[in-house]
Amino acid sequence: MFTFKTLVHLLILRPIVILLFGVNVFGRENLYRLNRYIIVANHNSHLDILLLFYLLPLKQINKTHPVAAMEYFSKSKIIFRLVRYLFDPVWIKRGDTEYFTEFMNVVKSKLDDGHNLIIFPEGSRGLPGEVQHFKTGIGRISEQYRNIPIVPVFISGTERSLPRRYSIPVPIWNNITIGPPQLFKGSYREITHSLEDTIKVIAGKEFAGRHKRKTKRTKPVITIAVLGIDGSGKSTLSKNISKSLSSTACSALVSDTLEFFENGRTRHTQPFVTENIRHMVSDYAKNAKSLKQYKVPKLTELLLRDILLNEIKRWYSPDFIILDGSPVLNLTSWAILYKENYFTDDVCHKAIRILCSLDESIAKDDPIYKDFPELSALKKIKLNNMNLPDIVLFLDVNPQIAVDRIDKRGQAKQVHETTDKLEKLRKAYLTTCNVIRDKMKVPVYILKGDRSIEETLSEATDFIQKILKEELNNEKSKN
Amino acid sequence: MGCYLSYSWVFFLILVIGDLFSFYVATWGFGILCFFILREYFSLVDLRPQDRLGILASYFSIPFMMHFVHTDWYNMFIITIPVYSFLFIPFLISITGKDYNGAIYSIGTIDFGLFLFVFCIGHLAYLSFHSIWMAAMLVLNIMICDLSAFLIDKKTYKKWQEIMFKYFSSISFTVILTMLLSGWTGIPINHSIILGLMIPAIVLIGNHTIIYFEKDLGIVRENTKPGRGLIIDNIKSILYAAPVVLHYIRYFIF
Numbered sequence: 001m002f003t004f005k006t007l008v009h010l011l012i013l014r015p016i017v018i019l020l021f022g023v024n025v026f027g028r029e030n031l032y033r034l035n036r037y038i039i040v041a042n043h044n045s046h047l048d049i050l051l052l053f054y055l056l057p058l059k060q061i062n063k064t065h066p067v068a069a070m071e072y073f074s075k076s077k078i079i080f081r082l083v084r085y086l087f088d089p090v091w092i093k094r095g096d097t098e099y100f101t102e103f104m105n106v107v108k109s110k111l112d113d114g115h116n117l118i119i120f121p122e123g124s125r126g127l128p129g130e131v132q133h134f135k136t137g138i139g140r141i142s143e144q145y146r147n148i149p150i151v152p153v154f155i156s157g158t159e160r161s162l163p164r165r166y167s168i169p170v171p172i173w174n175n176i177t178i179g180p181p182q183l184f185k186g187s188y189r190e191i192t193h194s195l196e197d198t199i200k201v202i203a204g205k206e207f208a209g210r211h212k213r214k215t216k217r218t219k220p221v222i223t224i225a226v227l228g229i230d231g232s233g234k235s236t237l238s239k240n241i242s243k244s245l246s247s248t249a250c251s252a253l254v255s256d257t258l259e260f261f262e263n264g265r266t267r268h269t270q271p272f273v274t275e276n277i278r279h280m281v282s283d284y285a286k287n288a289k290s291l292k293q294y295k296v297p298k299l300t301e302l303l304l305r306d307i308l309l310n311e312i313k314r315w316y317s318p319d320f321i322i323l324d325g326s327p328v329l330n331l332t333s334w335a336i337l338y339k340e341n342y343f344t345d346d347v348c349h350k351a352i353r354i355l356c357s358l359d360e361s362i363a364k365d366d367p368i369y370k371d372f373p374e375l376s377a378l379k380k381i382k383l384n385n386m387n388l389p390d391i392v393l394f395l396d397v398n399p400q401i402a403v404d405r406i407d408k409r410g411q412a413k414q415v416h417e418t419t420d421k422l423e424k425l426r427k428a429y430l431t432t433c434n435v436i437r438d439k440m441k442v443p444v445y446i447l448k449g450d451r452s453i454e455e456t457l458s459e460a461t462d463f464i465q466k467i468l469k470e471e472l473n474n475e476k477s478k479n
Numbered sequence: 480m481g482c483y484l485s486y487s488w489v490f491f492l493i494l495v496i497g498d499l500f501s502f503y504v505a506t507w508g509f510g511i512l513c514f515f516i517l518r519e520y521f522s523l524v525d526l527r528p529q530d531r532l533g534i535l536a537s538y539f540s541i542p543f544m545m546h547f548v549h550t551d552w553y554n555m556f557i558i559t560i561p562v563y564s565f566l567f568i569p570f571l572i573s574i575t576g577k578d579y580n581g582a583i584y585s586i587g588t589i590d591f592g593l594f595l596f597v598f599c600i601g602h603l604a605y606l607s608f609h610s611i612w613m614a615a616m617l618v619l620n621i622m623i624c625d626l627s628a629f630l631i632d633k634k635t636y637k638k639w640q641e642i643m644f645k646y647f648s649s650i651s652f653t654v655i656l657t658m659l660l661s662g663w664t665g666i667p668i669n670h671s672i673i674l675g676l677m678i679p680a681i682v683l684i685g686n687h688t689i690i691y692f693e694k695d696l697g698i699v700r701e702n703t704k705p706g707r708g709l710i711i712d713n714i715k716s717i718l719y720a721a722p723v724v725l726h727y728i729r730y731f732i733f
Contacts, residue, residue, distance in 0.1 A: 173706030
């Protein structure tokens with residue numbers, strides 16, 4: 001039935017929508033073949049309702065009612081009357097549970113009369129461009145009217161034309177995607193979840209091709225950490241891995257010195273100031289005469305090594321960074337030399353999370369901050385953004401063999417290079433490896449140190465290639 | 480194919496209206512066209528909510544520029560966008576919010592769109608104000624270039640071969656056309672020949688540049704829709720050619 005209201009929609013509202021904003025509609029046939037339906041759409045802006053009424057066939061304008069929040073629109077009498085005249089909404093009072101029964105009665109009477117509904121299950125206008133968690137009201141209505149098809153609709157563009165907290169609309173093109181109508185079985189919760197998933201899938205497709213400010217890195221930098229006690233041969237292994245990986249990609253080695261490799265050869269680069277400072281601090285730590293004297297310079301050296309890692313990622317972004325000892329994992333494992341009694345799996349896990357800023361679930365008064373005041377100090381000065389490696393290789397060598405190798409070098413021994421201390425460190429590294437593998441899902445491989453250099457290298461590279469292939473397959477399946 | 484040339488017909492329609500009725504209506508036509516192109520561009524780029532006043536100011540630059548075209552106030556036409564709008568838009572963005580992250584990007588994006596899709600089209604409007612025939616000559620030449628580009632795009636040539644084919648297949652037609660139209664446009668024969676040789680080269684340069692950033696905007700040329708790159712893709716050939724031809728004619732002929 002054509003009324004004055006239909007004419008207002010046809011001659012005023014629709015031209016505004018088309019000429020001022022512009023609309024692309026995809027899947028209009030999904031709506032036009034239906035006589036009764038409930039439209040479910042995401043909600044970003046007040047313009048959403050104008051766009052949804054633009055979708056409707058003219059004869060359905062008088063028979064379609066959006067669900068609108070009474071307390072919001074009743075702030076101004078003029079707006080309330082205008083909205084009531086143009087859209088004839090079913091009013092809901094948000095947060096008023098007593099009113100809900102009355103609301104459901106109105107909904108029932110409208111649906112029983114053969115009218116249609118428009119529902120925004122997010123409840124309120126959400127964050128721009130994000131689909132919020134759906135409220136179960138739509139599930140409850142659909143549960144009672146299983147014969148009325150639900151049409152999922154995704155609106156994009158309105159979040160930029162007239163976002164929340166802004167009152168002046170800006171002409172920006174909008175896109176409306178109408179999904180296939182659906183009839184549901186199952187509980188109201190299942191219906192709600194299913195609808196939310198459907199709209200999120202449409203949203204994902206819609207946003208996939210959008211222009212982004214920051215260019216996406218197609219290949220992220222992969223960090224490989226080689227762990228092991230002193231004298232285990234980790235420096236040799238990490239250098240060999242760097243050279244081996246550089247045959248097809250660019251790799252950086254962070255060991256006693258910083259080196260870049262490309263096409264199997266060393267690549268010359270600009271020196272980093274951080275690297276020079278790290279050398280000075282490292283030399284100071286190596287000359288320490290007690291563990292107490294060793295602690296602060298070593299901690300500084302590890303923090304500088306992590307800063308260096310960020311600088312390499314930022315300025316050179318190689319394909320691989322090979323670390324001769326990971327700063328965060330070394331820092332955690334070394335705690336065993338100072339506070340052996342406190343060093344457990346749980347403490348180790350918490351310490352890594354704190355150092356990598358993954359500590360949302362750790363309370364501020366957690367005992368770990370008392371046992372290890374260094375952690376709270378690092379957190380206070382915001383040095384808790386350390387890099388967790390993507391792949392970890394642990395070179396497991398008997399401490400006695402390691403000490404013999406150190407002796408053969410003929411250099412002055414460092415304070416921790418004794419059999420008992422290296423044994424403690426080996427245990428700590430194993431604990432750390434188990435924690436990151438089991439609780440943090442970081443791929444870890446334990447290499448036996450009694451093999452030849454070639455065998456160890458081939459075993460390590462095989463593991464790295466396997467992990468890279470798995471990640472590639474995972475990414476493909478995600479896409 | 481029809482879709483590829485459809486916006487040339489829009490230009491013709493505006494020019495015919497300008498010739499038959501009033502140039503005032505034609506300036507409105509150019510203004511509305513600029514608004515549609517700019518709206519599509521702003522829909523495709525990633526701007527912050529804070530940049531809204533900047534976007535609104537760019538839309539409001541259109542009537543100002545068209546007013547100066549209509550009143551033949553060349554000095555104001557040539558500075559209204561590159562001076563006043565470009566100074567005013569960053570100021571508006573700076574007073575809308577405190578978030579300065581990405582401000583340079585936003586200002587650059589808005590200014591670039593305003594320059595290319597309003598100021599450059601404004602040159603065609605100014606050319607048509609001087610002589611509808613000159614504007615018609617430019618649009619016809621661009622149609623010839625688009626047509627040859629469309630036909631050669633289907634073939635598989637090497638890049639440099641493709642460019643040469645596009646240029647040399649167009650110039651014979653464009654030179655003949657500008658010479659034939661010289662009686663109506665009032666451009667001397669020697670300048671008509673130069674324009675006939677010059678326009679296909681500028682169109683090629685313009686097309687190459689705009690196709691380059693179309694990829695960044697996510698415009699898939701085989702599957703464009705209004706609001707998703709159709710308008711920008713259709714009018715891309717005119718964007719570089721219009722300012723160069725106007726300034727050539729102003730310098731050598733007027």
